[in-house]
Structure formats: structure tokens, C-alpha cells
Amino acid sequence: MPITGADVLRIEREEGRAFDEFACRWADPEGRVARRMAPHFFFDDEPHTPFVICLRHDASETHPGTTKCGFLVEREVTQEQPLGTARCGIHANRPLACRSFPMKFNTTGELTVLYDVPQRGRKDEHPAYTLCPRPWRADEVDPLQAPQDLAVAKFEMEFFRSVALAWNRTPRAFGEFLEFLRLIYLNRVLASENRSTAAVSRVGISRAA
């Protein structure tokens, strides 16, 4: 699951979790993780490999041999639920991509449309991968909240693309990435608009970059 800098800092602050405990860089040479939405970042140890900033995966306890989002809390398998059930362990602070899944705007940007979600999450045949993602029905989605979540997710991903442009000018070690994010995101609120130029140049973000 690709995440933005805003997701990283919110999870750190609200959930008290350390960056390297829940986030990772995921090599994405073919663009399958970014899917033309998430930005690619480059790092000095592998300067030609594009990476996406993602949630970490953990081994599943319910389904040995498979992996799941590190925040997914699994419940025991029962006779009624042979594949088990699970819940998001950070539901209130889950990343924007999770909040807006599985939606996109229609071509005019006015209405929210459900993605055509595949029947299984991965090519792997294990039945656990039929649990998530799964196809949704329109009546399962809050028609007031969903467009707002989607708008914020789009806005933040767009900003994160600017962050990637700034970082990729001089790629550094992944160990320096969190401090870079903090510098940028903690400078997003300005006392007045005429200070924006100084703030933008201080953090190195510029749409013209």
C-alpha cells in the first residue's frame, strides 16, 4: 500500500509508531506499485532503482506462508469463517489510500466511481488473497465521506509528487528520508502568504522543479 508523507507523520504522531516499524521502500522497476499515482523516490545506495514508500508487510499468523499489511489485526478462524476475519488496527488513522479505496473520480471529477477490483489481491492462488482486496458495492460507501476522502487523497499524493521531485534532485540514504519529510511537512503552515516563497525555497519544494 503506497503512502504519503502526511500518512507517515500522522501514523507516527497519532499511533506512536516508529517510521521503520511500519514503513518501507519498495523497489518498483516496472511501476506496478506506483500505478502512475504514487511517486518514485531514488536513494544513493541503488541510484537506478525507483522505490515507492509503502506500508510494511508482516507474515500472517492465520495463513502461514502469506503476508499481510502490518496493521491488519487477524482474528481466529472459525467454522463460520474458515478464512478468518480481520480488522484494521489503525482504522482512525489509516493512510489516505486506504480511506479512498476503491474509488476514483469520474471523468468530470464530480462523482465518485468504484474501481473494478480484481477477485484476488495477488497472482498467488492462496485463498487468503481472496479476502482483500474484494469487489465493493456502491451502497457500502458513504456518499458524503467518500468524495472528501478521495479529494484529500488526491491532493496529498500530488503534494508527495512534489516532495519526490525535491528529494530526487540529490538522492540520499533512506535513513535520512524521515528527517527530510519532517522538514517539509512541518513547514506547510505559513503565518502569512507573503512568506510562502521563503518557506518553499527552504524546504526545496517547487512545482517548477
Ligand code: SF4
Ligand atoms: S486499511 Fe489498515 S490494515 Fe488495511 S492496508 Fe490500510 S492500514 Fe493496512
